[in-house]
Amino acid sequence: MEEFTVIGKRISKVDAVDKATGRALYIQDFKLPGMLYGRILYSKYPHARIIKVDTEKAKALPGVVTILTGEDIPPIRLGVYKDNPPLKSGKVRSCRDEVAAVAALDPEIAKEAIDLIEVTYEALPAIFDPEEALKPEAPLVHEDHKTNVLKMPWNLHYGDVEAARLEAAFNVQERFTTTWVTHCCMGTSGAIADFDNSNNLTVYTNTQIPSLAQKDFQETLKALGVKDRRVRVIKPSIGGGFGSKLDTYAYEHLAILLAWHARRPVKILFEREEEFLATSPRQPTVTYISMGCDREGKLLYRDMSMVLDNGAYTSWGATTPSVMMMPITSLYRVPNVRYTAKCVYTNNTYCQAMRGYGNPQATFAIESAMDMLAEVAGIDRVEFRRINCNQPGDVTPQGLQITSCGMPECIDAVSESLDFGRAGEKGIGTGLASLIHVGGGARIYKSDGCGTIIKMDDYGKVDVFSGASDMGQGADTVIAQIVAEELGVKVEDIHVFHQDTDICPWDVGAHASRTTFVAGNSALGAARKIRLRLLAMASKATGVSEDKLVLKDRAFFAEGSPILPLPKLLRSSHFTPKGQMMMADNFYDPENENMGRDFRGNMSATYSFGTHGVRVKVDEATGKVEILDYIAAHDVGRAINPMLLDGQVHGGVLMGVGYALTEQVILENGRNMNPDFRDYKLLTAMDAIHSKPIVIETVDEKGPFGAKGIGEPGCVPTAPAIANAIYDAVGVRIRDLPITPEKVLAAIKKKKGAVSCGIDVFTQKEQPCE
C-alpha cells in the first residue's frame, strides 16, 4: 500500500472557515458603486401573441433608468439549439418567457416599474403533453420550425433486438414516467454586469462554466456591435450548482443589455419564487422499455424509447439522451440494445442539466424492469444482477471501454450489509439498484480539457490557478490535496484560485462528475513539472542524487533525514544569478472520445459504478414510505478525501430520495403551482435518512492517484432501489415518480380489488384507483 501524507485524509473543505464565519461572499453579497437593480417581466400566458408592450407609465416612474423590450435588443439566441432570445417579441411560448426588463435605482422601484408595464396579449391554443404535441394537429410552439419535434434524433441500434426478443425465454415490458424536479440551490440565481469605459465587460455570475459563459457573453457583445473587447467572468461563492449553472440564461444577458444601455453596473438577483418559475428543472421523461433474458438469466436485449418534454426552448435537457445512452447500452452486460428518443416542444418550462444528466431517469426504468424480469425468470434479484454484472475489460455495445470496475464488489458489499431475504414483517421490503456513470470526464464538446497554472513563492506557499469550478462540492480542496501531495507541502500551504477567468486557465466546466478526474489530473501534471525541477535543483544543491531524495513535509529528505528545507531552496533559486521561478502550467485533456454518428464512442476515460440497497416500511393504511436502512456502495477509484466523498454520497442520496418520494414541480397548463419551499416538498433534517456510504477503491490507472468522479452517482440509482423495495414490501409497482403516498395507497387498493379510491375533491366523484 502506498503511503500518502495528504491523499486519502479527511481534510476539511478549504473554504469552510470562511463559510462558517460569514466571510464567504455570494452574488447576494456583491454591490458595486453606482449599481442599478434589474428586474424581469415574465409572460402572463403559456402561449400568446404579444400585441403591444406599453412602457410609458413605467418609464415615467422616478428612479427608473432603463427599460428594454424584445423590440429594443439585437438578435441574440441562447442555448444549444439557438431558439431562445433573452427578451421575446412577437410571441410568448411559456409562462417563464421574458417580455421586458427594467433597471432602476433600487429593487423596490424596479419591482414597481415592472407592475406598470402594460402588455396586451392574444392567447393562443397551447400544448402541454409531449405525446399530444407529436400529433399533426397539435399547435406549433415555433411555427418556423415546422414541427414540434426537435431535429436532434437520438437513435441507436446495436446487435439485433428483434432476433433477441424471439430468442428470449423471459420478457418484460413497461412504461415509466418521471416528472420535473428542480435543483433548489439555496443561493438563488444572480448576476452583475459592468462595462468599463472601453466597453470591456465584467460579469459576476453563478456559473459552472466560466470559460463557456465567457464565450456566450462575447456573442451578446458581438450582437451589440462590440468587437474585440475583453469579457471577464468572476464567480462568487456559489450557493449550490447541481447542473443548474451549465448554461447561460436570459437574466445574465439581460443584466449585460441593461448595463450596456444604462452605462452603469446592473445586478439581477432572483427571489425564491422567480427561482422556481424561471430556472430550468430536470428533464422529464416518458419511457417505454422492454427487456428479455435467457433461461439462465443472461440479458439478451434491452429496447427503450422515450418522449422528452423539451418545453418551449432548448437547453441541455434536450441532450440528456446522450448520457442516458450510457446506462441503456452499458448498465449490466446486454448484447442487443435499441434506443430512440424524441425531444418535443411544448408550452411548458424548458429543461436543464441536473445531477446525473438523464441517468436517474433512464436508470429508474432499467432497474425497475430488472426486478420485474428477475421475478418473471424466477431468479433472485441480487443473483440476477451478479449474472449480468459489468466486469473489468468489457467493451459495451456502445463502445464504452470498462477498465476498473467495482460493480461486483459494490453488489457484494450491499448484499452483505443488508439482508435481502424475505423480511417477514408486514409492509417491510428491500430493494437494490446499480449504476454506471462517467468517471473520467465526458467528451461532450470537442475538448474535455482543463488547464492549471501553479506558482510557488519564497516560503513554499503555492498558488494554484485552476480552470475547475467549486460550487460547494470540494473541487478546491481535492485539487489542493493533489498538489500538496505531489509537492511535499501541506494543504494549508496551498491557495486554489478558481473564481476569475482573467486569472484562471480554460476549462469546459463543472459537469459530468469530471472535476476531480480532469482538473485533478491537470493540477497533478503541473505539480509534477515543478516537482521534477525542484528535485533537480535540490540534487545540485546537496550533491545527493535525485532518486535518493524524497520531497515531503516541506523539505527534502535523504535516508530518512531532512537535509534541505524547501523554502530555502526556493529562495536560493530566486536570489541566484540567472535564477528561476517555480511556475508551471499544464493542460490535461483525457483520452476519451466524442460519440460518432452511430453514437458509439468511449465517451469517458473510465467509468464509476455503484449499487444502492434500501429497506423500507410501507404503511398500508396511508401509503407512506419510510426508509429504514440505506446502503450506498460506490466504486470511486480512490477516495482522495473520504469526508468530502461521504458528503457527496449523503447529499446525492437524499436528493435521490426526494426525487423518488416527494419532489415535483407541479405544472398545470404550463403554470407552476408550487413555486415555494412550503409546496415544493424538499426533505428536511426530520426526513434525513441514516445512509451508510461504502467506498470501493479500484485505483483507476488513469485517475489522479487512482480517483474517479463521484459528484453525480449518489442520486442515480436511488429511485429504482426505493421503488423495488416498495414492490418487495407490498407488491405494488409504482411506475411514475414521485412515489407519493397517494400513488402507493391507490395501487395497494387496486391490488386488493377496490374499484374506488375515494372521492376526488375537485369533481366530487368517485375516482378509480390509478
Added chain:
Amino acid sequence: MNKQPLEITVNGESYSLAVEPNRTLLELLRDDLDLTGAKEGCGEGVCGGCTVLMDDKPVRSCLTLALEASGRHITTVEGLAQNGELDPLQQSFIDHGAVQCGFCTSGMLMAAKGLTLSKPDADNKEIRDAMSGHICRCTGYTKILEAVEAVVDRSKEKR
C-alpha cells in the same frame, strides 16, 4: 415612510439608528450594517438561511421587522467567534464536513447555537427538531446533525 429610532445591540456593539417601519431585521443587518453572513434563501421564513439570535433565541430575520428588535441583543454568525476563537459549533461544522456550498451554514449554526444555549443537554431527537426548519440541498443533513451532536455530547461530558 417616516423613519423611527431604533436602539439595538448587534454582536455586542450598540447602535442608535433610524429605520423605516417596514425594514426587516435581515435588511438592516445585511444592507445597513454590512453583516452579510445571514442569507436570504426564500424571504418567507421557510428555509432558515436568515436565522439570527435575538436575546439568544433563534428568529427568522426575514420575517422580523427591524423595529421589533428594539432594545434587543442580536447575534449573527459574524458574532459567534470570540477573540479570534471559533465557536465550538463552527469548529465542529468545519471538522465534520458539514459545510459544502455554505449558503445555509450561517442559519444552521445560529439554530444550533440557540439550541445549545437553551438546552445544552439536548438529545438527538431535539437536535433534529431544532434543525428541521432549515433547508440544506448539499449535505443530506447527515454531517450537520453529527456536527451538532458532537458539540452537545462534549458539553454533556464536561458536566
